[in-house]
Amino acid sequence: MPSLKGKRVLVVAGSRGLGAEIVKQAAERGATVAINYAASKERAEELCKSLPGSGHVLVQGDAFTREGCESIVSAATNGLGGLDAVVSNQGYTKFASWTDLKSVSDEEWLKILNANIMSHLWVIQAAEEQLRANKGSFLISASVAGLYTNGSSMAYSVSKAGLIHLSKGLAKSLAPDIRVNAIAPGLMLTEWAAGFSEAQVKLSTDAALLKKVSDVPDVAAAYMMLMENGSITGEVLEISAGLGH
Structure with missing residues (x-):
């Protein structure tokens, strides 16, 4: 089984929320981490300074354009x-x-599809050579919204469903050199969740078998497992406190 000790890990959108927790856990396991951020430079710097080990780097860039991903x-x-x-x-x-089928404009639909599907394709296209050479791992942040018809909007749900199918296609296309897996978290109480009302959070909590939201450290731990497990590819790991059952 692969170990993260001494491994080099890039976390795109890694300065806050789930991304920051992934960065922390990877560094704790001995990885050297590149933390990508778009605008939160101070937050990214604070996170980097808090990490164990040395050699971690900050990478500013817009992950929603091909040029930015490259x-x-x-x-x-x-x-x-x-x-x-x-x-x-x-x-x-x-x-x-x-x-309301018009609640998301055509422009917003395309922006969401670009951010939640195309950007991930652009990242792996840019990283393919390195990951093939090192028999590496590519992990995609999906969502339970891509498995079921729920989430912040229909556009978001559709985009995450497309992303999940992309992850499975990539696993097939990049095998046997690169392991590709997707993680589908349920609702997490990060800054992202600020757009949900208290009633919506309660509805999600009540619908989950464990009667709770998905804890961010638990979700991040799944990324560690998938990076360290050399026998898993093409999978979608749902971590939703039983929301989909």
Whole structure:
């Protein structure tokens, strides 16, 4: 079984929320981490300073453009001296009514599809050479919204469903050199969840078998397991406190 000790890990959108917890747990396991951030420089710097070990780097860049993804991967590769794993954690949504088909404009639909599908494709296209050479791991942040018809908006749910299918396609296309897996968390109480009302949070909690939201450290731990397990690819791991059952 692979170990993260001494491995070089890029976490796209890694300065806050789930991304920051993934960064912390990877560093605690002995990995050297490249932390990508878009605008939160101070937060990224504070996170980097708090990490155990040395050699961690910050990588500023916009993961929602092809050029940005290429720049992020290039800077991380140069900063770490190579890549053994990439966590593609970026995403975007608009909170909107499911019952109003015009609640999300065409422009917003395309923005969501670009952020939640195309950006992940651009990241792996940029990182493919490094990950193939190092028999590495590519992890995608999906969502239970891609498995069931729920979430912040129909556009978001559809985009995450497409992302899940992309992850399965990539696993097939990149085998046997690169392991590709997706993680589908339920509702997590990060800054992202600020768009949900208290009633919506309660509805999600009540619907889960464990009667709770998905704890961020628990979700991040799944990324560690998938990076360290050399026998899993093409899977979608739901971590939702039983929300989908």
